[in-house]
Amino acid sequence: MPxxxxxxxxxxxxxxxxxxxxxxxxxxxxxxxxxxxxxxxQRVTGHVKAVDGVDFQLQSQEALGLVGESGCGKTTxxxxxxxxxxxxxxxxxxxxxxxxxxxxxxxxxxEMKPYRRExxxxxxxxxxxxxxxxxxxxxxxxxxxxxxxxxxxxxxERVAELMEEVGLNPNYMGRYPHEFSGGQRQRIGxxxxxxxxxxxxxxxxxxxxxxxSVQAQVLNLLEELTDRLGLTLIxxxxxxxxxxxxxxxxxxxxxxxxxxxxxxxxxxxxxxHPYTEALVSAVPAADPDIRMQRIILEGDVxxxxxxxxxxxxxxxxxxxxxxxxxxxxxxxxxGEGHLCRCHFAKELxxxxxx
Amino acid sequence: MSAVAPAASxxxxxxxxxxxxxxxxxxxxxxVQLVWRRFRRNQVSIVGGLMILILAxxxxxxxxxxxxxxxxxxxxxxxxxxxxxRFVDENGQFSFQPFTYTQTYSYDPDTFExxxxxxxxxxxxxxxxxxxxxxxxxxFIPWDRHLYGVEExxxxxxxxTDKLGRDLFGRICQAGRIxxxxxxxxxxxxxxxxxxxxxxxxxxxGWLDGLLQRFVxxxxxxxxxxxxxxxxxxxxxxxxxxLIFVIMASIFALTIWTVLAREVRGKVLSFRETDFILAAKxxxxxxxxxxxxxxxxxxxxxxxxxxxxxxxxxxxxxxxxSFLGLGIQEPLISWGYLMxxxxxxxxxxxxxxxxxxxxxxxxxxxxxxxxxxxLRDAADPYAIA
Numbered sequence: 178m179p180x181x182x183x184x185x186x187x188x189x190x191x192x193x194x195x196x197x198x199x200x201x202x203x204x205x206x207x208x209x210x211x212x213x214x215x216x217x218x219q220r221v222t223g224h225v226k227a228v229d230g231v232d233f234q235l236q237s238q239e240a241l242g243l244v245g246e247s248g249c250g251k252t253t254x255x256x257x258x259x260x261x262x263x264x265x266x267x268x269x270x271x272x273x274x275x276x277x278x279x280x281x282x283x284x285x286x287x288e289m290k291p292y293r294r295e296x297x298x299x300x301x302x303x304x305x306x307x308x309x310x311x312x313x314x315x316x317x318x319x320x321x322x323x324x325x326x327x328x329x330x331x332x333x334e335r336v337a338e339l340m341e342e343v344g345l346n347p348n349y350m351g352r353y354p355h356e357f358s359g360g361q362r363q364r365i366g367x368x369x370x371x372x373x374x375x376x377x378x379x380x381x382x383x384x385x386x387x388x389x390s391v392q393a394q395v396l397n398l399l400e401e402l403t404d405r406l407g408l409t410l411i412x413x414x415x416x417x418x419x420x421x422x423x424x425x426x427x428x429x430x431x432x433x434x435x436x437x438x439x440x441x442x443x444x445x446x447x448x449x450h451p452y453t454e455a456l457v458s459a460v461p462a463a464d465p466d467i468r469m470q471r472i473i474l475e476g477d478v479x480x481x482x483x484x485x486x487x488x489x490x491x492x493x494x495x496x497x498x499x500x501x502x503x504x505x506x507x508x509x510x511x512g513e514g515h516l517c518r519c520h521f522a523k524e525l526x527x528x529x530x531x
Numbered sequence: 532m533s534a535v536a537p538a539a540s541x542x543x544x545x546x547x548x549x550x551x552x553x554x555x556x557x558x559x560x561x562x563v564q565l566v567w568r569r570f571r572r573n574q575v576s577i578v579g580g581l582m583i584l585i586l587a588x589x590x591x592x593x594x595x596x597x598x599x600x601x602x603x604x605x606x607x608x609x610x611x612x613x614x615x616x617r618f619v620d621e622n623g624q625f626s627f628q629p630f631t632y633t634q635t636y637s638y639d640p641d642t643f644e645x646x647x648x649x650x651x652x653x654x655x656x657x658x659x660x661x662x663x664x665x666x667x668x669x670x671f672i673p674w675d676r677h678l679y680g681v682e683e684x685x686x687x688x689x690x691x692t693d694k695l696g697r698d699l700f701g702r703i704c705q706a707g708r709i710x711x712x713x714x715x716x717x718x719x720x721x722x723x724x725x726x727x728x729x730x731x732x733x734x735x736x737g738w739l740d741g742l743l744q745r746f747v748x749x750x751x752x753x754x755x756x757x758x759x760x761x762x763x764x765x766x767x768x769x770x771x772x773x774l775i776f777v778i779m780a781s782i783f784a785l786t787i788w789t790v791l792a793r794e795v796r797g798k799v800l801s802f803r804e805t806d807f808i809l810a811a812k813x814x815x816x817x818x819x820x821x822x823x824x825x826x827x828x829x830x831x832x833x834x835x836x837x838x839x840x841x842x843x844x845x846x847x848x849x850x851x852x853s854f855l856g857l858g859i860q861e862p863l864i865s866w867g868y869l870m871x872x873x874x875x876x877x878x879x880x881x882x883x884x885x886x887x888x889x890x891x892x893x894x895x896x897x898x899x900x901x902x903x904x905x906l907r908d909a910a911d912p913y914a915i916a
Contacts, residue, residue, distance in 0.1 A: 256809075259813060293815035298813050300806050306807050310828050319814060323816050324814075324815065
């Protein structure tokens with residue numbers, strides 16, 4: 178398969194992004210605000226700040242988990258990175274196979290198209306993300322047609338190959354999605370995602386719509402495929418135990434911001450942010466003898482259209498002090514790539530899993 | 532959900548899930564097959580479909596079904612009542628060969644109404660696939676056979692004749708061409724305009740949507756009937772008949788597309804935000820691809836239903852206008868036009884059979900309504916998934 182051309186001119190290229198040589202994706206201060214329109218004239222009266230300044234770097238072939246409660250902006254962040262929504266602000270630096278860096282946020286839809294082969298998404302709901310009127314063959318083969326990679330018999334062969342890769346019987350390629358179970362459908366979605374040999378996959382809660390008994394199978398398949406094909410993965414989920422199983426690093430999001438990033442193991446053992454601590458305390462331990470103190474957060478997630486002053490977590494934080502209400506903490510480096518957005522990150526000795 | 536493969540048996544994560552007892556290659560039913568299977572269950576709509584089919588066949592092969600040339604004027608047999616096709620003659624003798632009597636009339640001495648009587652001596656046998664006037668099947672295959680006819684010298688007017696002595700049944704069959712084709716054509720224009728504007732409105736949204744929807748509201752607020760009458764009456768009858776046909780169809784389509792535009796817009800709006808549309812964009816699909824492959828097919832079931840409900844509307848409207856003399860003009864004839872003779876109570880009272888075209892209109896309208904009923908249920912076979 179020929180590799181897409183990257184000679185595309187990039188209009189704005191302020192400074193070449195820093196970071197290690199192996200960074201495949203760097204997100205800088207990504208913002209996605211949705212306008213709130215009211216009244217007869219549909220005047221914009223405010224913004225829902227779904228993603229409000231997200232920064233992270235993604236190393237090649239690593240699996241980064243993006244966790245947080247519903248409504249914290251993790252799905253929106255994923256979709257904005259893939260330009261399904263146009264970012265309000267921020268940069269999305271993608272490193273092409275030839276080493277050139279491109280800011281995806283600056284590209285037009287047409288210029289973006291070749292990069293869609295390399296950055297792909299797995300959708301959350303295997304029921305609504307497959308067009309019910311198309312056969313499995315048409316669904317999996319569609320990216321091949323759109324990018325003019327294969328047609329006809331060649332496409333059929335590639336689809337059969339992909340179906341086998343994800344553990345489906347290629348004889349079923351003439352069937353429709355409604356004839357498959359949820360797990361099988363998610364495999365179809367996975368095959369579709371893999372069809373163009375992507376480099377980066379953003380998996381948006383790929384198993385949360387599935388039965389628990391099937392979740393593990395799909396997760397194992399995803400892990401096996403990313404390892405074997407050398408894929409870089411952003412794994413969006415709300416379930417820390419699932420993310421821990423799949424990911425090398427975990428980023429915790431709260432109200433449109435990343436509050437903490439660390440290696441998966443370290444984050445669970447030594448959380449530095451009070452929100453992470455609360456999430457970690459909710460992870461069920463496999464050992465019945467372990468007694469953990471469950472931290473129940475008070476109240477609801479604040480309205481992202483009107484976030485709290487200072488640290489966005491302070492109304493629900495057990496350790497909040499006056500400074501938290503006034504000053505917004507920065508994402509501070511605690512060493513060894515452990516970043517945390519808390520005024521007292523170094524002082525609080527928080528509880529992790531044993 | 533239909534049981535596929537080993538839904539119950541544990542799927543292994545890394546090994547291929549094979550259906551041990553399945554045949555080598557599974558291919559599901561196509562969309563058309565699925566629709567047909569569901570459609571078949573609704574017997575009323577099958578009947579409706581047959582009604583339409585029969586009318587269509589009668590119209591398309593109208594010459595084959597008329598024993599005499601429907602445009603031939605015969606002033607000796609004006610307003611002949613429907614002739615009975617008999618098996619039993621005046622002596623009570625039965626024969627398997629049907630026959631007709633020549634009819635003659637005299638006037639009732641009191642009312643001066645014409646009274647039609649059979650002439651027992653002039654008996655003509657009915658024949659099938661008989662040679663008659665020459666015509667062209669579908670406009671290009673010359674033929675001279677007709678489904679039925681009588682021996683030389685006799686007549687068989689099964690629905691009587693009009694004021695110029697033309698066979699009414701043949702005329703009705705021929706008029707069906709215009710009545711059905713015009714309504715289909717008008718519905719087609721309506722679908723075209725309604726779909727395009729509906730998709731544009733629903734898919735692109737924003738100010739364009741607002742503008743188009745206000746436009747739809749304005750069009751919907753115009754009283755359709757006076758508009759049709761006004762427009763139809765300004766079409767010069769000296770124009771080419773085909774041009775008049777197209778213009779008439781466009782006039783009807785002018786107001787009814789709005790219903791369809793609304794329906795399509797609503798459907799497009801509801802599907803626009805679904806994950807599979809997002810997935811198509813994520814793959815890099817162009818707008819036309821998203822619309823034609825993923826979005827528009829989902830509105831088709833609604834389009835079909837609206838279509839089958841609009842065709843009868845147009846048939847009725849066309850009949851109404853033509854009856855008033857504002858619609859179709861000779862040499863084109865439609866069912867409504869054929870009934871123009873019946874606009875005087877006197878003619879109608881004496882010759883009630885000239886209302887026969889009305890029966891065909893009723894059959895057509897009912898047929899399309901029945902058909903639409905079944906199609907509505909059948910057109911979306913994936914809804915159960």
